[in-house]
Amino acid sequence: MASGQLSRAEALACAGCRHACHVMLYCDTRTQLFGRIPIRHVVLMQMRFDGLLGFPGGLVNPSEETLEAGLSRELSEELGVALPISVEDHVDSCHAPSSSSSSRQLITHFYVKKMEEEQIREVEKAAASTATDHGQEVLGMVRVPLYAMQGGDGGLASFLSHSFIGNARSQLIDSLLSLNLVSSAELQKALANSLK
Ligand code: APR
Ligand code: MG
Ligand code: MG
Numbered sequence: 001m002a003s004g005q006l007s008r009a010e011a012l013a014c015a016g017c018r019h020a021c022h023v024m025l026y027c028d029t030r031t032q033l034f035g036r037i038p039i040r041h042v043v044l045m046q047m048r049f050d051g052l053l054g055f056p057g058g059l060v061n062p063s064e065e066t067l068e069a070g071l072s073r074e075l076s077e078e079l080g081v082a083l084p085i086s087v088e089d090h091v092d093s094c095h096a097p098s099s100s101s102s103s104r105q106l107i108t109h110f111y112v113k114k115m116e117e118e119q120i121r122e123v124e125k126a127a128a129s130t131a132t133d134h135g136q137e138v139l140g141m142v143r144v145p146l147y148a149m150q151g152g153d154g155g156l157a158s159f160l161s162h163s164f165i166g167n168a169r170s171q172l173i174d175s176l177l178s179l180n181l182v183s184s185a186e187l188q189k190a191l192a193n194s195l196k
Pocket of ligand 3: 074
């Protein structure tokens with residue numbers, strides 16, 4: 001386990017900690033951009049109320065609900081669909097850097113869930129129509145471009161140069177690598193180009 005990370009059980013044993021759960025929903029796709037650039041995978045993130053990119057999810061109270069039930073509840077509000085999340089979808093838990101807005105330590109729990117392309121489209125439709133948080137806490141869902149274009153500066157490199165909430169950027173990068181959604185060489189190029 002990497003430094004700063006906690007097991008799910010250790011995280012839940014922290015008395016007085018606040019907990020937030022977020023999920024990366026993704027699918028495979030055969031679609032091609034402009035009929036020639038393979039999109040390969042749809043990875044969903046959201047533009048938040050604070051202007052930062054992040055994953056869907058939010059604050060959970062483990063004394064009233066399991067982490068996964070709390071995450072499902074947040075997804076109903078933010079995406080407008082009831083998506084079951086299970087313990088098997090859990091990837092890691094870690095202490096968030098302390099913020100001035102609360103003295104209580106925040107632990108962030110991250111989940112990943114693979115779906116069918118049609119289910120992802122339904123999530124996008126509901127998030128933009130029936131979701132109660134649409135236009136308020138969530139300004140819109142966005143797909144992460146995983147390809148490179150314009151000599152390497154465009155696509156993933158441009159996306160990674162935006163601003164992200166908490167450790168959402170590293171959660172995205174780590175997941176792209178561990179799920180092999182982009183190769184390590186492609187990711188290194190995108191990271192180098194995102195700094196230009
Ligand atoms: N990594 C680390 N921290 C994160 C991440 C992330 N990837 N994503 C969100 N956070 C932090 C946020 O900064 C926030 O403090 O987790 C906390 C809860 O996440 P939200 O998704 O913002 O919570 P939500 O329950 O959906 O929103 C409720 O929380 O952000 C506040 O006041 C804001 O009204 C909002 C309330
Ligand atoms: Mg929320
Ligand atoms: Mg949220």
